[in-house]
Amino acid sequence: MGLTPEQIVGDELIPILRKVERSERLSREDGILLSNTQNLTGVGHLANIVRERLHGGKTYFVRNQHINYTNICNKFCKFCSFYAKKGGPAPYQMSLEEVKHRLEWHRDVPLTEIHMVGGINPRLPYSYYLDLVRTVKEARPGVHVKAFTAVEIVEIARQGKVTVDQALADLIEAGLDSLPGGGIEILSDRVHAELFGKKLNGEEWKDVARAAAKLGLRQYATMLYGHIETVEERVDHLIQLRELQDETGHFLTMTPLSFHPESTELSDITGPTADDDLRAIAICRLMLDNFEHIKSFWIMNTVPVTQMSLWYGADDADGLVHEYEITYKSGEWGNKSQVLTYDNMLRMINEAGRIPIERDSLYREISAEELQASVMPKLTPLPMSKV
Numbered sequence: 001m002g003l004t005p006e007q008i009v010g011d012e013l014i015p016i017l018r019k020v021e022r023s024e025r026l027s028r029e030d031g032i033l034l035s036n037t038q039n040l041t042g043v044g045h046l047a048n049i050v051r052e053r054l055h056g057g058k059t060y061f062v063r064n065q066h067i068n069y070t071n072i073c074n075k076f077c078k079f080c081s082f083y084a085k086k087g088g089p090a091p092y093q094m095s096l097e098e099v100k101h102r103l104e105w106h107r108d109v110p111l112t113e114i115h116m117v118g119g120i121n122p123r124l125p126y127s128y129y130l131d132l133v134r135t136v137k138e139a140r141p142g143v144h145v146k147a148f149t150a151v152e153i154v155e156i157a158r159q160g161k162v163t164v165d166q167a168l169a170d171l172i173e174a175g176l177d178s179l180p181g182g183g184i185e186i187l188s189d190r191v192h193a194e195l196f197g198k199k200l201n202g203e204e205w206k207d208v209a210r211a212a213a214k215l216g217l218r219q220y221a222t223m224l225y226g227h228i229e230t231v232e233e234r235v236d237h238l239i240q241l242r243e244l245q246d247e248t249g250h251f252l253t254m255t256p257l258s259f260h261p262e263s264t265e266l267s268d269i270t271g272p273t274a275d276d277d278l279r280a281i282a283i284c285r286l287m288l289d290n291f292e293h294i295k296s297f298w299i300m301n302t303v304p305v306t307q308m309s310l311w312y313g314a315d316d317a318d319g320l321v322h323e324y325e326i327t328y329k330s331g332e333w334g335n336k337s338q339v340l341t342y343d344n345m346l347r348m349i350n351e352a353g354r355i356p357i358e359r360d361s362l363y364r365e366i367s368a369e370e371l372q373a374s375v376m377p378k379l380t381p382l383p384m385s386k387v
């Protein structure tokens, strides 16, 4: 005979088990207890109850391509290994022709989402961002364009000398479909001042989220963990996102992002362990009762931890992901292509004992016919040139 839920979670977590059974909102104290308990299996069991209540065994993934259009950035965040700096990656900014070229690389692959983010590059004019979105939409009609963190949106508005509302409206007209997460990392004034003081603060980030929601844009949320933040700051981050979601209802997914210290100014920190990754995912699932989906980003978590995370609260494994350049493995600057083939994505999910479900960016399950329609029309091949 197997263990009962009470035996799995133990005396310490039984009060939270009762709340989970009643679908009752968890408190800050509950979040801190879940963060500190030795019983990770118990935490995972609780998160899995919620995960299976919402999604059964389904695990979603998307066919996506990432385009990181520039790595020139004037924010100098201490946790970032992506921006151009001495001894790090060489600076680049993609022309629109290069963006088309990147899209052309995968012209025969059905893709439903293009995910674009970049550094805060003061050389790029307002028109560049609008043209960037138009370029993608023209090259791959029907694709969902998820682009620009809140920090980029504020920079775009500054470049155009327009309000954030106007910049968002113009981008929507050009073809923007949703905003990715990122840009705030952890909603904490202390961490903001220490690690990313040149970027938006928490209230400014929330204002962009509210402006996006008012215009009908959906948004994704993230939490970068495993650097200098405390357990309390993590829980407070989640509670602030939960309150914002109560207000706007526009967030689709929460993605906890495992910090990779290699090649950052924080390289002396030991990054999160698999235990940390699974716990972060489980706590997101349990605290964010008004978020439909919790994603395990396999590039950051690795494939084996992503498989385990599907039993710790995650119902989404992200996507096939072509050319993601934000996180470099072990400080290597050479091969940046990070791709799971379609078959390997299915295998990863099936081997974990879950059911793979192909989705679009808004979590509609998609058919083979729709996928075929997302193959790119023929373009004239273009030479690649570094700017």
Ligand code: SF4
Binding pocket: 073, 074, 075, 076, 077, 080, 081, 082, 083, 118, 119, 120, 151, 196, 199
């Ligand atoms: Fe720039 Fe973004 Fe890196 Fe910060 S995290 S330095 S804003 S690219």
